[in-house]
Amino acid sequence: MAPLFRSDGQARLLAELFLSGADELNLNELAQRAGLAYGTVHREVRRLLDAGLLNERRVGQARLVRPNPGSPLTQPVRDLLLVSAGPVPLLAAELRDIAGVEAAFLYGSFAARMRGEPGNAPNDIDVMVVGTPDPMAVYDACQRIGDQVGREINPTIMTPEEIGERSGFLAQVRDSPTVGVVGDLPWR
Known part of the structure; x- marks a missing residue:
């Protein structure tokens, strides 16, 4: 913050x-x-x-x-x-209304700053969306919120099966600070 x-x-x-x-x-x-x-x-x-x-x-x-x-x-x-602080409540309000969104959370530098980790001010916001939503609905919601908060919002959409897989990217996300937006984190 x-x-x-x-x-x-x-x-x-x-x-x-x-x-x-x-x-x-x-x-x-x-x-x-x-x-x-x-x-x-x-x-x-x-x-x-x-x-x-x-x-x-x-x-x-x-x-x-x-x-x-x-x-x-x-x-x-x-x-x-x-x-x-705006991305969290604004994204929550938007993503809750999209069918197929089971969970969503912030990760990356914006989440790290929100969790008190030192570092430079983030330029963008990374959000992970778990479920099977219409991708265009998610991208449009992120664009609207990004315009409001003055930062680009980069969504990554993964199915529950994909989020459970092992990969370097997912290991890094799991080991980094996250901020819940909708639902529970898929691995906790």
């Missing part, structure tokens, strides 16, 4: 709020989507509410939050998230 956010968890939470396309999220759902503990989400949401970046609505015991469209920070935060 870009070093502009206090933590990777905060960036994931913001990405879910600002980029996922959900109108509102309750705190439990937000914790699940961002992969964070409920207490962490509760503290982060309080900070964001205090800063005016979020609006809150209560329905019974549930707290529903969403970006504050009236905050002058909302669009700049969204723009920063698009280029730093």
